[in-house]
Amino acid sequence: MRDPAAAPLLKDLHLEYTTRYGPNEELNRYPDAEFAPPGGAFLVLVEDGHTVAGGAFRRYDATTAELKRVWAHPGHRRRGLGKLVVRALEEEAARRGYRRVYLTTGPRQPEAAALYLSTGYRPLYDVTAPPDTLHHLAFEKDLPGGAAGQEVRAAEVQDA
Template sequence: MTFTLSVRRTTTTDPLARPLLDELAHEYTTRYGTADDLSRYPTEEFAPPHGTFLLLLEQGRPVAGGAYRRYDEHTAELKRIWTHSAHRRRGLARRVLTVLEREAAARGYTRVYLTTGPRQPEARGLYLATGYRPLFDVSADLESLGPLPFEKFLENPKP
């Protein structure tokens, strides 16, 4: 059975976002020993006009989410892209990316930047499959590199 998905623009403090962010924190802690990155930026950085935080909802429940914040005048930095473990392998993270990219382009950003960890091959695969260019040596020992940066240039929508 397939359900209709909806997008909810909200904040990282929305109680609806808590289960997703808690699971993301658990995943970071399991893979890296810490989830410090989740508290690195204030909620306001993921709010309009320079950012956004969104949830992908199915039957009113969050199944995926993501955000961007201003990195520089022309660049949005993607953060918090996550799919609930019970809903993976359905293309939901790709849908979140698409919405975030469109919104960033509509707000005038021409480039998207992000980093992912070396112990997240699923994320690395997603970004490579969706046109992101690695800003690191893909043949290097990824563990020795730390965060893995990617970029993608956006087309701004026509008026």
């Protein structure tokens, strides 16, 4: 993401992933182009000139968007920003014709799992299993109004 507003988000995500999981290449798994229109989008929330939250989606398949990199600055958590980001990304994905959202989070991110459960995502894993026995926690959600075959439009959210 070349947008300077995305830099704090990506820097803090890298720090968070490294702190929770050790050295990893999670942020390098997908090229930036995967989050660009027409198949993807990257949203950044800026407050008083500071990046406070954001997230992205990419094309997972013809009817499914995959949420990635959903984040809120540690100093701005517990304000509902995560829910705001998820809702905005879902709305944009539906406008682009996606009918479903898929995502994964790590087992050492219980607050992320709680966010997705609280926003209506269905877990695709055994929720009774000890988190440390799972490689990742997958979720899905159907989008209202998404229609397969719609023409994909240019981004209406800030793309990086």
